[in-house]
Amino acid sequence: MSEENTLSDLGWSHHFQSQLTDEDAGARPMRVSEVHRSSLTALDADGAHFIVFSAQITSGDVAVGDWILVEADADRIIRVLDRKSHLSRRAAGPELREQLVAANVDTLFIVTSCNADFNEARLERFISMAFEANATPIIVITKADQTDDNGADYVRRAEKLSLGQVAIPINAKDPADLERLMSWCGPKETIALLGSSGVGKTTITNGIAGTSEATSDIREDDAKGRHTTTARSLHRIDGGGWLVDTPGMREFGLFEAADGINAVFQDVLEFAENCKFRDCAHESEPGCAVRAAIERGELDADRLERWRKLQREDAHQSETIAQSRKRGKDFARMVKDVKKVKHRKYRGD
Secondary structure, eight states: OOHHHHHHHHTOOHHHHTTOOGGGTTOEEEEEEEEOSSEEEEEETTEEEEEEOOSSSOGGGOOTTOEEEEOSSSOOEEEEOOOSOEEEEEOSSSSOOEEEEEESOSEEEEEEESSTTOOHHHHHHHHHHHHHTTOEEEEEEEOGGGSTTTTHHHHHHHHTTSTTOEEEEOOTTOHHHHGGGGGGSOTTOEEEEEEOTTSSHHHHHHHHHOOOOOOOOEETTTTEEOOOOOSOEEEEOTTSOEEEEOOOOSSOOOOSOHHHHHHHTHHHHHHHTTOSSTTOOSSSOTTOHHHHHHHTTSSOHHHHHHHHHHHHHHHHHHHHHHHHHHHHHHHHHHHHHHHHHHHHHHHTO
């Protein structure tokens, strides 16, 4: 198999090829399969390569699924190619910053289960993330075989979370059920698995990627599981595609996801367009079409509250980010002014 075909098999496309210039002649494109604190593993036609980060490019700049250019004669990263999509969240801690989850993902499998883990608010966050990243969200509901209706009630609840939302109930240990996921796992396609610990992500990975990672059972009393996957990694899928497995995530903060939130809550926004006042808060204002929809049973009041919460969170983030960027610009301007003063003094002006 030629290098071109191998790169194509890894997911290489015109989107990435078009970014190469004459100066990149001889550079080696590679796809990132693992990211560690001080190094990464990347794949090309010759197999896997271990590459140590430099001062210019660190672990925070790269995600599993990224395409990078590497020097021909040394394992040094030249640059990270522009992504066609990237999944990210707000990093843990008081500082407001973005944490990359995965890059160049076509489909996001949002995995939950038929028990207390099923949480509409968390699922809406994951779906918002997918839309913001330009990836297709598919809700995969495991442990369907442990319900009386094969997970039908959970499917109905999931499908209400977004217009046209696809939800698939499965027994993650049943190969026939896993086959239902394979239409999104074809050649050159990249999927990512996201969800809480213990819901079956690793079992799904083992089933469709032919791996043998350890699995952990979920505690059915509170639907909490132990972390099995401890790092993100890229796996080859039997159907020819690629899969990014991620550690379990129960808490998930969105990062600059206004468009994704709007896409999830299209129903709320469409009702709001008919409100009497443009600045309607959908509380007790006269002529509120949103409250009227709730009274008619066309919109769930809890869903409105979840939308409000995400709107407030996003607005606060946007304001904080804007303030941070302004401080950065002000500091840069101050440094520039100081340099001008020093330059004038040096010239004796």
